[in-house]
Amino acid sequence: xxxxxxxxxxxxxxxxxxxxxxxxxxxxxxxxxxxxxxxxxxxxxxxxxxxxxxxxxxxxxxxxxxxxxxxxxxxxxxxxxxxxxxxxxxxxxxxxxxxxxxxxxxxxxxxxxxxxxxxxxxxxxxxxxxxxxxxxxxxxxxxxxxxxxxxxxxxxxxxxxxxxxxxxxxxxxxxxxxxxxxxxxxxxxxxxxxxxxxxxxxxxxxxxxxxxxxxxxxxxxxxxxxxxxxxxxxxxxxxxxxxxxxxxxxxxxxxxxxxxxxxxxxxxxxxxxxxxxxxxxxxxxxxxxxxxxxxxxxxxxxxxxxxxxxxxxxxxxxxxxxxxxxxxxxxxxxxxxxxxx
Amino acid sequence: xxxxxxxxxxxxxxxxxxxxxxxxxxxxxxxxxxxxxxxxxxxxxxxxxxxxxxxxxxxxxxxxxxxxxxxxxxxxxxxxxxxxxxxxxxxxxxxxxxxxxxxxxxxxxxxxxxxxxxxxxxxxxxxxxxxxxxxxxxxxxxxxxxxxxxxxxxxxxxxxxxxxxxxxxxxxxxxxxxxxxxxxxxxxxxxxxxxxxxxxxxxxxxxxxxxxxxxxxxxxxxxxxxxxxxxxxxxxxxxxxxxxxxxxxxxxxxxxxxxxxxxxxxxxxxxxxxxxxxxxxxxxxxxxxxxxxxxxxxxxxxxxxxxxxxxxxxxxxxxxxxxxxxxxxxxxxxxxxxxxx
Numbered sequence: 001x002x003x004x005x006x007x008x009x010x011x012x013x014x015x016x017x018x019x020x021x022x023x024x025x026x027x028x029x030x031x032x033x034x035x036x037x038x039x040x041x042x043x044x045x046x047x048x049x050x051x052x053x054x055x056x057x058x059x060x061x062x063x064x065x066x067x068x069x070x071x072x073x074x075x076x077x078x079x080x081x082x083x084x085x086x087x088x089x090x091x092x093x094x095x096x097x098x099x100x101x102x103x104x105x106x107x108x109x110x111x112x113x114x115x116x117x118x119x120x121x122x123x124x125x126x127x128x129x130x131x132x133x134x135x136x137x138x139x140x141x142x143x144x145x146x147x148x149x150x151x152x153x154x155x156x157x158x159x160x161x162x163x164x165x166x167x168x169x170x171x172x173x174x175x176x177x178x179x180x181x182x183x184x185x186x187x188x189x190x191x192x193x194x195x196x197x198x199x200x201x202x203x204x205x206x207x208x209x210x211x212x213x214x215x216x217x218x219x220x221x222x223x224x225x226x227x228x229x230x231x232x233x234x235x236x237x238x239x240x241x242x243x244x245x246x247x248x249x250x251x252x253x254x255x256x257x258x259x260x261x262x263x264x265x266x267x268x269x270x271x272x273x274x275x276x277x278x279x280x281x282x283x284x285x286x287x288x289x290x291x292x293x294x295x296x297x298x299x300x301x302x303x304x305x306x307x308x309x310x311x312x313x314x315x316x317x318x319x320x321x322x323x324x325x326x327x328x329x330x331x332x333x334x335x336x337x338x339x340x341x
Numbered sequence: 342x343x344x345x346x347x348x349x350x351x352x353x354x355x356x357x358x359x360x361x362x363x364x365x366x367x368x369x370x371x372x373x374x375x376x377x378x379x380x381x382x383x384x385x386x387x388x389x390x391x392x393x394x395x396x397x398x399x400x401x402x403x404x405x406x407x408x409x410x411x412x413x414x415x416x417x418x419x420x421x422x423x424x425x426x427x428x429x430x431x432x433x434x435x436x437x438x439x440x441x442x443x444x445x446x447x448x449x450x451x452x453x454x455x456x457x458x459x460x461x462x463x464x465x466x467x468x469x470x471x472x473x474x475x476x477x478x479x480x481x482x483x484x485x486x487x488x489x490x491x492x493x494x495x496x497x498x499x500x501x502x503x504x505x506x507x508x509x510x511x512x513x514x515x516x517x518x519x520x521x522x523x524x525x526x527x528x529x530x531x532x533x534x535x536x537x538x539x540x541x542x543x544x545x546x547x548x549x550x551x552x553x554x555x556x557x558x559x560x561x562x563x564x565x566x567x568x569x570x571x572x573x574x575x576x577x578x579x580x581x582x583x584x585x586x587x588x589x590x591x592x593x594x595x596x597x598x599x600x601x602x603x604x605x606x607x608x609x610x611x612x613x614x615x616x617x618x619x620x621x622x623x624x625x626x627x628x629x630x631x632x633x634x635x636x637x638x639x640x641x642x643x644x645x646x647x648x649x650x651x652x653x654x655x656x657x658x659x660x661x662x663x664x665x666x667x668x669x670x671x672x673x674x675x676x677x678x679x680x681x682x
Contacts, residue, residue: 072527133590135590135593135594146524149524149531149532150532150533181579182575183487183490183574183575183578183579186413190490190575191490191491191573191575192491194575217578217579217582218578218579218580218581218582218583218584218585218586219582219583219585219586220586221583221586222583222586222587222590223586231579232532233524234523234524234531234532234535234576235575235576235579237524237558237559238522238524238558238559238572238576238580239559239579239580239583240559241558241559241560242559242560242562242563242580242583242584243559243583244559244560245559245560245561245562245563245564246563246587249474249476249563250591250623252476253476253622253623253625253626254619254620254623257619257622257623258616258619261615261616261619266615267612267615267616268612271608271609271612271616272616274602274607274608275599275602275608275612275613275616278595278598278599278602279595279620281594281598282591282594282595282598284594285594
């Protein structure tokens with residue numbers, strides 16, 4: 001039976017949502033997994049007591065410290081060795097857990113994962129991807145979204161290779177297509193590092209390690225043209241945060257004008273409510289909850305990070321993601337593909 | 342009297358919209374300017390004949406060749422010396438025109454401007470900015486959006502300096518605030534080149550050349566926090582194209598659900614139409630028409646490029662922008678500020 005360690009203290013809604021997500025997962029899966037919940041006893045135990053946890057494969061482990069969302073990652077990891085985040089990863093390292101999930105401080109999780117779990121053989125730099133909206137079925141991952149800046153061509157190519165394996169194994173996509181995010185489609189476009197990356201991606205395609213669609217541009221991101229979009233962490237991180245700010249920006253224009261229509265008597269309140277729902281629904285493709293989180297790919301273990309706003313449902317999906325990645329041997333396949341030959 | 346050369350053949354709606362915009366400008370300004378319209382006689386003359394142009398300060402100049410939107414800039418500029426785009430810039434160089442505007446091939450306009458007009462003294466690399474939406478009054482420029490990749494720290498700082506002068510002089514903003522687009526707000530964040538840029542921007546701030554707000558992140562772009570956002574052309578170009586793709590992406594979700602509400606009888610058609618208008622209005626801050634175009638800053642002349650979709654109104658605003666930049670001596674101030682001392 002797999003044991004998944006769960007950071008009870010990670011995320012804006014922790015520990016409440018984490019406890020709920022954990023219990024729901026165990027119920028839904030009929031105890032297929034064991035979950036090891038880690039956090040501050042005084043905060044987590046009362047929440048556990050409020051549920052009927054008898055018969056569930058649930059263990060609790062006390063961790064007195066908490067890494068907060070505002071902690072500086074490198075410092076927090078060093079100084080808060082008794083935090084749920086560090087302890088969870090240590091359990092993975094000691095093979096007492098098969099995977100770890102957290103909706104906490106992303107930077108700290110990456111730093112601690114790299115430090116504690118280490119890299120898989122052949123991996124130059126572990127990476128983190130994000131899910132971007134699309135209309136067509138399937139999924140779009142942008143990689144890297146902030147774990148790595150100053151990426152070399154070799155790093156970017158490995159990101160494409162790792163994501164290809166992840167999408168193939170964990171998302172059951174037969175031939176995930178990779179695009180290189182650039183300022184033009186022609187093969188000689190862009191910064192030097194991307195020209196070089198283009199050539200290496202072509203080569204990786206010839207070796208059947210990836211399926212390369214060539215350069216893509218900013219307006220192709222939402223177009224479902226490719227499922228893997230490769231870029232430096234600076235570009236990916238900026239796009240991710242820019243994209244996340246759009247629903248609120250547009251709502252702050254649309255909602256008042258809808259209200260104005262109601263106040264002026266032009267639109268009846270029921271119609272406004274219906275339209276408001278359609279408007280809200282429109283941002284559903286922006287909602288990453290259905291995926292739960294993203295794995296930190298390339299480390300020697302399973303480490304999954306969720307959005308700070310993660311709900312119980314997101315926590316559940318993160319646990320399932322960990323389970324699925326272990327069962328599908330994603331890390332083993334990455335190590336095989338990237339092994340220096 | 343100022344003479345503005347106008348590329349009659351540039352843009353998706355050329356020459357129709359360009360001719361209309363030109364004539365409207367001359368009428369609106371009571372012949373304050375002289376406009377020199379350049380293009381293929383067989384296409385432009387019939388359009389001019391359809392209007393009453395008598396008494397307008399309008400001259401027409403035949404240019405047999407056209408640089409299209411799909412032409413490769415560097416090649417087009419070399420091989421199409423008799424195009425409206427090249428001829429217009431040559432007129433500026435020869436001081437027969439005071440400025441040139443075009444809604445044509447942006448890459449070609451930049452290449453030709455650089456080649457024909459040359460750089461202002463002290464300018465390392467001319468740059469092009471874009472207007473981004475904001476809710477607060479004022480404007481947000483992201484710079485660079487594709488003219489320059491592989492930017493050095495010195496280049497990025499000059500972009501900030503040039504935009505500061507442009508916003509101050511041409512947009513009457515008293516103290517334009519600059520933000521450096523990065524993956525985090527702390528001053529030691531990001532790629533090496535941005536760490537160095539951060540230090541140089543601080544220095545430029547101390548010298549009162551710019552007003553530096555520090556690092557900003559992707560979610561600050563739409564927030565009106567700063568009016569100048571500095572980044573490499575790869576980042577800016579990607580953001581611009583990504584942003585431009587969003588209205589269509591969201592409309593393709595919202596419109597069908599609105600239609601569904603009507604078809605199912607839940608929403609009456611009039612209410613749907615009202616809501617549809619509010620929805621459309623929501624994207625108004627994304628509409629750059631009110632600005633018309635953007636100047637290619639740092640070249641020794643006035644060269645303004647508009648969106649391929651430019652309407653007659655956008656053409657008018659581009660002509661006004663050229664006039665305003667000349668009157669406010671933007672280029673002279675850039676040369677003074679950036680002169681190597």
